[in-house]
Amino acid sequence: MEYIGLYPLFYFPQIGSAWLMGITGAIHIMASHTSVGAALLFAFLAHKAYKEDRPELYEYMRKYGMFLLIFSYVVGSITGPGIWNTATVASPRGISALIHNFVWVWATEWVFFIVEVIGVFVLVYTIGKIDRKTHLKITYMFALASVSTLFLIIGIISFMMWPGSDVWYQTGSASDAFFGINTFPHMFIRIGFMIVMSAVVGFVIAGNLKELTLKNEIIRKLAFIGLSGGFLILMSFLWYVQTLPQSALDLFHTVLWPLNGMSRIITVSIIAAYLFLAFALPRIINVPVATIMLAVVLVLGIWPGEKMRESMRKPYVAGRYVYSNQIIGRDVTGKNIKSEMAIIAEKGLLTVSPFIPDRLRTITPENQLEAGKLIAKLACSNCHALEKGAAYRPLPDRFPGQDAATIEVVLNEVIATGTFSYMPPIKLPEHETKALAAWLATQN
Amino acid sequence: MDMSLVLNSLRDPAGVPFYPIVFQALYILTWALHIAFVLLTLGGMVVSIVGHMKKNIDDNWKLLESHMIQVSKISVSMLIVLGVAPLLFTQVIYDPNWYVTNTLSGLWVVAFIYILLAGYALLYWFYYANKSNSSFAGIAGILSLIALIVAGVLMHAFAHESIQVDQWMNWYAPNGVVDNSGTNLHIDVIRLAFMVSLSAPVVGIFLLNYADYFSKRDDYSAKYIAFTRSLGQKVALGGLLLSAVLFVVWTFTLGMTFHPLVIAIVLFVLLLLAMVAKGINSYVITLVLVVTALLISTLREVIRMNIMSKYGYTIYDYPMNIDWPTVVMFLSTFVGVGFTAVGFLLTLAWRAGRTKGVYSADSTVTKLADSTVAITIIWVVIFLGWGIIAVFKNFL
Numbered sequence: 001m002e003y004i005g006l007y008p009l010f011y012f013p014q015i016g017s018a019w020l021m022g023i024t025g026a027i028h029i030m031a032s033h034t035s036v037g038a039a040l041l042f043a044f045l046a047h048k049a050y051k052e053d054r055p056e057l058y059e060y061m062r063k064y065g066m067f068l069l070i071f072s073y074v075v076g077s078i079t080g081p082g083i084w085n086t087a088t089v090a091s092p093r094g095i096s097a098l099i100h101n102f103v104w105v106w107a108t109e110w111v112f113f114i115v116e117v118i119g120v121f122v123l124v125y126t127i128g129k130i131d132r133k134t135h136l137k138i139t140y141m142f143a144l145a146s147v148s149t150l151f152l153i154i155g156i157i158s159f160m161m162w163p164g165s166d167v168w169y170q171t172g173s174a175s176d177a178f179f180g181i182n183t184f185p186h187m188f189i190r191i192g193f194m195i196v197m198s199a200v201v202g203f204v205i206a207g208n209l210k211e212l213t214l215k216n217e218i219i220r221k222l223a224f225i226g227l228s229g230g231f232l233i234l235m236s237f238l239w240y241v242q243t244l245p246q247s248a249l250d251l252f253h254t255v256l257w258p259l260n261g262m263s264r265i266i267t268v269s270i271i272a273a274y275l276f277l278a279f280a281l282p283r284i285i286n287v288p289v290a291t292i293m294l295a296v297v298l299v300l301g302i303w304p305g306e307k308m309r310e311s312m313r314k315p316y317v318a319g320r321y322v323y324s325n326q327i328i329g330r331d332v333t334g335k336n337i338k339s340e341m342a343i344i345a346e347k348g349l350l351t352v353s354p355f356i357p358d359r360l361r362t363i364t365p366e367n368q369l370e371a372g373k374l375i376a377k378l379a380c381s382n383c384h385a386l387e388k389g390a391a392y393r394p395l396p397d398r399f400p401g402q403d404a405a406t407i408e409v410v411l412n413e414v415i416a417t418g419t420f421s422y423m424p425p426i427k428l429p430e431h432e433t434k435a436l437a438a439w440l441a442t443q444n
Numbered sequence: 445m446d447m448s449l450v451l452n453s454l455r456d457p458a459g460v461p462f463y464p465i466v467f468q469a470l471y472i473l474t475w476a477l478h479i480a481f482v483l484l485t486l487g488g489m490v491v492s493i494v495g496h497m498k499k500n501i502d503d504n505w506k507l508l509e510s511h512m513i514q515v516s517k518i519s520v521s522m523l524i525v526l527g528v529a530p531l532l533f534t535q536v537i538y539d540p541n542w543y544v545t546n547t548l549s550g551l552w553v554v555a556f557i558y559i560l561l562a563g564y565a566l567l568y569w570f571y572y573a574n575k576s577n578s579s580f581a582g583i584a585g586i587l588s589l590i591a592l593i594v595a596g597v598l599m600h601a602f603a604h605e606s607i608q609v610d611q612w613m614n615w616y617a618p619n620g621v622v623d624n625s626g627t628n629l630h631i632d633v634i635r636l637a638f639m640v641s642l643s644a645p646v647v648g649i650f651l652l653n654y655a656d657y658f659s660k661r662d663d664y665s666a667k668y669i670a671f672t673r674s675l676g677q678k679v680a681l682g683g684l685l686l687s688a689v690l691f692v693v694w695t696f697t698l699g700m701t702f703h704p705l706v707i708a709i710v711l712f713v714l715l716l717l718a719m720v721a722k723g724i725n726s727y728v729i730t731l732v733l734v735v736t737a738l739l740i741s742t743l744r745e746v747i748r749m750n751i752m753s754k755y756g757y758t759i760y761d762y763p764m765n766i767d768w769p770t771v772v773m774f775l776s777t778f779v780g781v782g783f784t785a786v787g788f789l790l791t792l793a794w795r796a797g798r799t800k801g802v803y804s805a806d807s808t809v810t811k812l813a814d815s816t817v818a819i820t821i822i823w824v825v826i827f828l829g830w831g832i833i834a835v836f837k838n839f840l
Binding site for chain 2: 001003004005007008009010011012017020024069070073074075077078079080081082084085086088089092093095096097099100101102103104105106107108110111112113114115117118119121122126128129130131133134137138140141144145147148151155164165167172173174175176178179181183184328332334335336337338354355356357358359360374377
């Protein structure tokens with residue numbers, strides 16, 4: 001008996017398990033990016049307050065810091081490991097691949113997290129209680145520690161898209177995986193977005209300031225900072241798209257942009273207009289307006305943006321060697337990793353997966369539909385919901401009105417051959433293809 | 445099903461990037477730190493809630509309540525950030541166990557995040573409502589404590605399920621029918637009760653530290669210091685006795701009552717009891733408590749190793765692909781940045797907290813501050829330089 005390392009499968013009906021990670025991820029991105037952006041902003045404000053003897057800026061920093069403790073250090077710090085948790089239930093082998101390649105990078109990031117967490121409490125609660133020069137040094141240290149967490153995570157996220165060359169597959173070195181072709185452009189996009197977020201969240205706190213001159217001054221500064229961040233995003237994005245794999249560009253041009261392009265343009269325009277308006281007319285910014293715009297950034301900006309980035313990674317979840325359905329799709333000689341495609345094509349998923357009830361390992365006319373459903377879950381449910389008419393990529397809707405024989409032809413001629421560059425080639429032995437086709441025919 | 449074959453098939457084919465024993469040691473160390481703050485949070489929340497109920501009849505409780513809410517608030521942040529490390533290291537060497545558990549209990553794993561989020565958010569609500577004397581403060585505190593306990597129970601269940609290897613297939617496919625709902629949840633009541641009971645001695649000894657720390661400030665009355673010291677002593681003594689009983693029962697169920705590690709832990713608990721009863725310097729007691737926590741963390745790992753060895757799984761033969769550059773990066777950051785920055789922040793907080801009015805940094809704190817900033821700048825320069833060289837080497 002030979003097994004491949006497929007874990008038991010968790011499936012969340014209607015939306016699929018991968019979307020749970022997307023939701024947690026979008027919330028985390030908003031909170032964590034604000035945290036780093038705010039750390040940079042604090043260093044700037046503290047520097048200004050110290051050099052120009054502006055005690056009122058400390059009060060703004062304190063209020064922002066208190067807000068940050070909840071926004072970023074409750075929501076952000078819990079949803080951070082939360083991404084791990086949700087990624088684990090949805091793609092255990094994907095997260096495992098990242099952990100086993102980058103454990104020391106993550107451990108290094110953890111050191112900075114500890115500095116950040118202790119740092120933010122000390123920074124906020126010592127305002128007015130320690131001398132200003134020492135406080136200024138805390139803000140510098142906090143900014144450096146925060147931005148270092150970005151430096152450390154960005155290579156891992158970029159590797160999820162691809163390392164950009166064959167070098168890592170030969171050497172297996174984390175350095176060659178981490179510093180990939182799109183690591184730096186991706187880093188600058190994130191820094192730009194963090195700056196924008198620090199301004200958008202900063203408006204919420206500034207909107208509550210009673211002293212009008214200070215309020216207007218801070219809002220105008222934040223607006224300028226936000227616009228600078230936006231400009232950095234645009235420039236870096238143009239660089240970033242040059243570093244994407246062909247499959248991502250194909251998906252972007254043929255599916256994602258036609259579907260979402262206009263809404264992305266409108267969203268960017270709304271956020272830019274908001275920042276321009278804040279700069280020109282700072283008095284219009286108040287807490288309700290700023291809070292609504294923060295929600296707009298989350299719902300219209302981050303969620304679809306991250307969804308698009310995640311989709312562009314298809315058909316892989318890590319380093320272009322772990323497919324979204326958890327199967328290893330290529331050899332990585334530097335790590336002694338072997339592709340599992342051939343053994344699955346020869347023996348079938350139900351034979352080589354460890355967690356299969358014995359009665360389903362052999363397909364019979366009696367259990368064919370049940371086996372077909374299980375194969376669909378194993379091979380397809382990471383990207384497709386299995387219910388007809390479900391919210392996200394419902395699998396039965398891809399075969400409208402087709403009978404089992406027709407579906408079998410599609411599975412053999414289209415799906416097994418990898419015709420769509422954004423889908424894993426799912427080549428199964430004949431009996432499993434028939435079972436999958438039979439089950440799909442009962443669902444459409 | 446041959447579980448030995450299954451477990452070894454489930455290992456990540458990339459192997460581990462350093463000696464497994466190092467990850468194991470880091471796991472033991474960081475879990476002990478993590479659980480210390482978990483227990484401080486739970487104990488601190490209980491003291492806060494009791495204080496909230498008694499604050500109108502006793503001013504001592506009023507002050508203690510507000511401080512303990514603050515302690516719990518910071519402690520949750522610490523437990524979260526310290527919890528990341530054992531979560532990371534267990535995935536490296538016990539990936540089959542952790543990922544199987546996560547998929548079998550997938551729904552609970554996702555729920556855990558949002559329950560913890562609710563618990564922490566409610567704790568902040570408790571903090572602000574208490575400051576403004578809102579009548580909802582107590583309710584928020586109790587709900588927060590409940591949510592945090594539920595989160596703790598869930599994490600305990602994941603740890604327990606991860607070593608019930610022979611049950612995995614029964615849970616995943618009861619009677620041969622696959623269940624993908626991720627709703628499995630199985631707990632070990634005695635083990636859980638023992639772990640939770642430790643929150644009493646932890647918060648009790650923390651209160652002794654608190655009393656010693658603030659006894660140096662002349663704006664804290666001797667009466668208040670005596671009150672907190674007495675409370676700490678009572679809670680620590682009662683808690684240690686309760687934990688000791690539960691510990692013996694738990695190890696008895698495991699058949700490990702006379703295991704050398706178990707005996708060592710019992711001796712340390714007795715030592716703690718004697719030290720607390722005699723009123724020895726609380727910082728020394730805390731050091732002994734830290735050693736006890738490390739022993740308990742080690743015992744958990746020994747239990748896991750014993751169970752896994754029955755299934756032919758040992759972390760020591762995990763295939764290795766040592767990745768020296770990132771090993772060096774972690775160690776240098778841990779020692780260089782971590783020790784300096786945390787040393788700076790804690791020294792500053794310690795001295796500022798003991799100062800009435802504005803604290804002006806002395807030469808030690810100033811040197812630490814300057815060193816921290818300089819070392820972190822150097823770290824950033826080296827890291828980015830390394831990245832630029834790697835990109836040039838591979839792409840140009």
